[in-house]
Amino acid sequence: MSAAELSIRGLRVGIAHRHGVDEIVRGVDLEVASGEKLGVVGESGSGKTLTMLSVLQLLPSPLAVLGGQVLLDGEDLMHADERRLRAVRGGEVAMVYQDPMSSLNPLLRVGTQIVEALRAHGVPVEAARARTREVLGQVGLPQPERIESSFPHELSGGMLQRVMIAMALSTSPKVLIADEPTTALDVTIQQQILDLVSALQAETSMAVIWVTHDLGVVARLVDRVAVMYAGRVVEQAPTRKLFARPTHPYTAALLASLPGPEIGHRKPLHQIGGTPPDPAHLSPGCPFRARCPYAIGRCAVEEPGLIDRGSGSVAACWREPELWES
């Protein structure tokens, strides 16, 4: 693998209070190289969004980074001063957030908000306006001039999401972090956005982290997938490998719950029993063991670390992957 553009090491996020800490992200390691697309998959509450917000230090209080490093081109952002952090935010690392409806300032025109992002990184006004129109067109919005002078409440959720993506791409960042950016979009628009990101990436060798719970998007877009569960990465593998031969029972269960393409003799969808645990209040052992059909005695005692499974994949499981291969 080439040198990582962005690497997250041992990241721990939680709430510190008088009696100790509630850890919600419990030591996450992720890396993405320039020109690479990494998918981060997991259920709600698995810590994917918090991990991403930590990169730009945008965690809402009382959540805070408790430990770990975020390295951008080898520079630790956790020790960056406010000035440097401002240059990174939206400049070198741009982010697209969930819930586009509430992520734009309701009182400012959409164009103004994109121009502002560019202006914050030293682009002159006229150039910023031109660039704004250009990116709005690039994300497939019709009549960019009209969109530009609209207020957020005048646009649909799908349009707003594309505005958010345009805003993130406007500064040509080195790293794009997209947190469930296509959830609000219908399938055709979603495909358009995925194609756009792929095309831009081919041009600019931008690194992309795509956070989603949609494995279909993962399969179409990313090179490598990290599966998160209860505040940890439980499996990481090249996309093709992950889909063909999952090495963690949670991944295997996720894949089994995907609807297949076959029409006619549909088999009933598999469902993962139970609910994900609260990462802040875990009992010892593997957090997935209560829902895992392959759990053994050791799983209740010792939480597995990431174990090398060969051909570029790692998984946090004591059992052999052959068990769930049918």
Added chain:
Amino acid sequence: MLLGIVRRIVSMAVTLFGVAVVIFVVLRLLPGNAVTASLGVSSGLLTHAQLAALNHFYGVGEPAVQQFFSWLGSTLTGNLGISLASREPVSTLVGAALPITLELALASMVLGILIGVGFGMIGALHPGRWQDDVGQGVSVVGLAIPSFVIGTGLVTFLSSVFHYFPASQGYVSLLQNPWLNIQQIFFPALTLSLGIGAAIMNTTRAAMLEVSGLNFARTARGKGVSTRVLVWRHLFLNALVPVVTMSGIQLGYLLGGTVIVEQIFVLPGLGRLLVTSINNRDFPVVQTITLIFATGFVVVNMLVDVLYTIIDPRTRR
């Protein structure tokens, strides 16, 4: 847009008509009438013929509806009547007093907004720190101590310790002697502004704190904008709607507050004139001043509505 303006003006007119009715009815319910008010005890010495002539002159005993519309009609055509106590036209009396009250109200409002928004912003940007505590302290003082206590305290303190009492020279207008006028207006305005400032401060602080937790604030931060842009363009702009609402409400109360403060600081404004006129049963003056206060309230409310549409595009319809 035009339709909206027309609708607002019509609803304003309806409100003011209602106010006029209430004022009229309340004043008729008071004991005494124009004759007893103008002559006092000596009205008992009038002969029947004299009384009948005076009653006819003032329109006493005519049907209430007719009295009301004759008052309303002349008020609308600019004839506010003659003061029963001083025999001067009401328009002269009110014309002299109105600018003083307007100046006082404006000065109090400006000071109140400066104090309120200033401390509110500082507190919201350093929640829980000493800057916040200072603001909260000012707010508690402003809310807990009524303006007549602050006012009398201020007058007593300034005059006994510094022998300073600018009102002793008689009121001068801003045009006659700007420096003395500013001194005369500053302390009453400060007295009124503390309460206003406290209310606006709490609103500003709460709105700022709420807004900074919203998603678009995170987006702005994530774009790498400067603190100045983040605070003013994103946070303050969005916190402005509740702040404007609160300022409008306070400006409404302020008109009432001037009554007390003008007494304390001996300013010959509308409030002072109102108190004197009520004591004298000087109906034409009381009616006019009450109507002016009501109009002020309604106009302020309309301005607040207009400000909303300027600030928030979602309310433009």
